[in-house]
Amino acid sequence: MFKIGLTGGIASGKSTVLTYFKDKGIPYIDADIVAREVVEPGTKGLEAVVDAFGTDVLRDDGTLNREALGAIVFHNAKKRQQLNGCLKDHIQNRIMELTAHYEELHTPVLLYDIPLLIEGEWYTMMDEVWLVYVNESTQIERLMSRNGLTEEEALARINSQMCLEDKRSYADVIIDNNGTPLNLREQLDNIWDGRIESVL
Template sequence: MTKVIGLTGGIATGKSTVSQYLKTKGLKIIDADIVARQVVEPGTKGLALIQEAFGNEVINPDGNLNRAQLGKVVFADSHARQKLNQILHPLIFRTILGRLEDLKAQRCPVVVLDIPLLFETGWEQRCDLTWVVACFPQQQLTRLMARDHLDQAAAQARIAAQYPLTEKMARADVVLMNDNDQAGLYHQVDQALAKLS
């Protein structure tokens, strides 16, 4: 019986760090961000639908999606963001579901669904457990500004556009606090994994 863990967190809280660590432990990870990139590669239905909805200015001359341009459009306009989600979510959903069913058929003991919008999209209902990676608000803001080279206002706007981290924490089975060093975070992951067996 495959145990499905839903892994999520806020932007710049350290979810990817946890995901990478779980991979080193030999766990199977289905990463929604990777799937999201794959469904908009040149020649895909996803890219064609985005071009149709947002115009040629979100497509690079080489035929790839111009993520920075699309990001500017959708972070500034909630209707545009909604439109993008309506295009991408069904494509991402079907792909993740297909991969999950394949891994279950292979009798994988544990599969981790690394999904930023786990609660927002209802994916937690397909998970046996939900893990949220969290940190303090000021740490999140500082990390996001440093990671994405954003000023404070732009970073705050991106955080505000997300489902509140406190809500995710309240709904999670396990909260991994990434407020100290990496070793401390890894220790929490190890403890959470030990409880699975």
């Protein structure tokens, strides 16, 4: 099974890239979906988060209040590390379970959409790492218009992640998304023709 780790940053267009390959029928594991699964009510993951951050991060119905938790961790690197520490093993175990499932099905290509692909050292188990890259000014611009953030808020979100420039050295394929949707589409068509079709 050919494993591709897809990484990028906030407002880099990673979801658009993932959608392109999903539409082509390539199976994928989305770590954000896994991260939501592992903090559902009654899970050990949610228990760990409440132990670390208190019941203020819960809604009245017992589900996780993501906004409240986000407000705590976005501007605080130490708290963010603490949250990652709480959930790391739960997320890892679930991703490995899903990987085993796809291996049993003899899936030829599997995409991994993992925000902390580099930081969590997931890249070490990939056959290739693909980076969706934009420069910082494009990131800021897109975040401000998409999420209605101030420049300061946009920068705070960007700075809460590993710099895209630093991710370049880990990437086997760099998908440059500074241009138009058409530019992006052309690059993805080339990647499909040159790297994926031969494996299927």
